[in-house]
Amino acid sequence: MDFKDYYATLGVAKTASEKELKQAYRKLARKHHPDVNPGDKSAEAKFKDINEAYEVLGDPEKRKKYDELGANWRMYEQAGAGGPGGGGPQQPGWNVNFGGGAGSGGGGGFRTMTEEEMREMFGDADPFSDFFHTFFGGMGGGAQEPGGRGRGTRSRPPRQGRDVEQEIELNLEDALHGTTRRFSISHDGAARTVDVRIPAGVGDGSRVRIPGEGEHGTSGAKSGDLYLRVRLAQHPKFERKGKDLYVPVSVPLTVAALGGEAQVDTLAGKSLRLKIPPGTQNGQVFRLKGHGMPTVNHPDQTGDLYATIGVQLPRDLTAEQRRLFEELSKTGV
Numbered sequence: 001m002d003f004k005d006y007y008a009t010l011g012v013a014k015t016a017s018e019k020e021l022k023q024a025y026r027k028l029a030r031k032h033h034p035d036v037n038p039g040d041k042s043a044e045a046k047f048k049d050i051n052e053a054y055e056v057l058g059d060p061e062k063r064k065k066y067d068e069l070g071a072n073w074r075m076y077e078q079a080g081a082g083g084p085g086g087g088g089p090q091q092p093g094w095n096v097n098f099g100g101g102a103g104s105g106g107g108g109g110f111r112t113m114t115e116e117e118m119r120e121m122f123g124d125a126d127p128f129s130d131f132f133h134t135f136f137g138g139m140g141g142g143a144q145e146p147g148g149r150g151r152g153t154r155s156r157p158p159r160q161g162r163d164v165e166q167e168i169e170l171n172l173e174d175a176l177h178g179t180t181r182r183f184s185i186s187h188d189g190a191a192r193t194v195d196v197r198i199p200a201g202v203g204d205g206s207r208v209r210i211p212g213e214g215e216h217g218t219s220g221a222k223s224g225d226l227y228l229r230v231r232l233a234q235h236p237k238f239e240r241k242g243k244d245l246y247v248p249v250s251v252p253l254t255v256a257a258l259g260g261e262a263q264v265d266t267l268a269g270k271s272l273r274l275k276i277p278p279g280t281q282n283g284q285v286f287r288l289k290g291h292g293m294p295t296v297n298h299p300d301q302t303g304d305l306y307a308t309i310g311v312q313l314p315r316d317l318t319a320e321q322r323r324l325f326e327e328l329s330k331t332g333v
Contacts, residue, residue, distance in 0.1 A: 004131045006053035006066065014067070018058070025054040035164075038186075052128050158221035164214040165207075165227045168198075172235040175202050176267050176293060185213055185226070196228065201296040203240075204232040238267050243303025244292045248310055249274065256280045256311045264307045266291050274307055282311040 007014050010024045028050045030036070037043035056062045168181065178200035184193055196210055207227045214224025232240070239246040251262045259278035263271050272288055285308050292303025317325065 004049075004053070004129065006057050009049050009053040010057065016057075018060075021054065021057050025050060025058065029054075049129075052132050055128070056132070158219040159217055160221045161215035161217040161224035163224040163227060165229055167231055168208075168228045169231050169233055170198065170202070171233050172238055172240060172267060174198065175230075175232060175240075176200060198228075198230070199296050200299060201243075201294040202230045203242075203293075204230060206230045206296070237265070240293060242293075243295065244306060245303065246306045246308060249307045250310045250312045251276055251280070252312050253314065256282070256309065262307075262309075264288060264305070266305060276309070280309055280311075282309065284309045 007016070010016075010021060010028065012020055012024050016024070029047065032043045032047040032050060034040075034044050034047060056066050166183075170179065175198075179198050180195055181198060182193055182195050184191055194210065194213060196208065198208055202208065207229050210226040210228070212223045213226035216223050237247060245267055247265065249262050249264050251260075254260075255262065255276050257278065259280075260276050262274045262276050264274045265271055266288075268291070272291070274286055274288065285306050288305040288307060290302050291305035295301040314321065
């Protein structure tokens with residue numbers, strides 16, 4: 001059994017503050033979390049090492065005892081692995097007072113991980129090494145609870161499985177009409193396919209819940225849920241703002257000046273006729289009621305479509321057109 005350098009595991013100096021320890025732990029835990037590295041045994045082992053290191057260094061009492069142990073850890077192990085009252089000789093000037101360990105009389109007070117923390121991080125597996133159990137959790141018989149009571153293999157109450165979140169990209173048409181997507185979901189090495197109906201009207205950042213498709217619960221408890229977080233892809237023509245849609249519409253200069261009609265495309269694929277009044281200005285906006293996005297679970301409640309006019313100027317003028325424009329310019333228009 002080798003001495004574990006918990007400071008090196010977290011990549012911090014021995015003088016690191018509590019804040020620096022927490023920052024280092026969170027960064028490494030996110031990087032090596034099993035959810036981020038599915039099936040990667042080395043990442044899983046690294047994740048356990050990181051949590052074990054922070055379990056010690058993140059607790060002031062445990063960190064103090066770990067620092068006191070230092071290079072003397074092998075002497076302590078050879079002294080009988082019993083700590084105070086364990087029958088082994090103690091080295092002069094070396095304080096081996098591990099409260100809560102075997103033979104200590106239960107006088108310790110360091111914090112042990114809660115059931116929720118254990119389940120959250122490691123499921124049913126033992127997350128700690130032999131080194132940790134030897135020096136921080138009692139000798140020989142597994143980790144000890146404060147008071148000298150052996151923890152051993154604890155029966156855990158039923159725990160509901162954790163919820164899982166996954167991103168899904170949709171185009172604007174899918175959000176308008178709703179769509180069905182097929183997902184492959186893996187539980188405990190067994191994969192199954194699930195067809196998920198995405199309701200019409202979902203917006204960017206919306207979450208769609210699929211009950212029971214998250215992580216499995218323990219001891220017969222129900223599974224968590226799967227949440228699909230929607231990300232809408234940018235549309236080349238339409239812009240969405242809440243339930244409303246915006247679309248550019250080009251009209252000839254003559255129509256903008258004299259009035260007429262323009263064709264407006266909708267996201268649903270229809271074409272609408274928009275009446276253009278005389279003197280319509282470039283950038284003027286017209287509302288077409290009820291042609292926007294539907295409301296989730298209320299398809300009869302829809303937003304509006306806004307047409308933004310872009311006046312189209314002629315590129316090449318005939319001699320007659322130029323003469324007319326020159327005449328028009330003399331009026332100050």
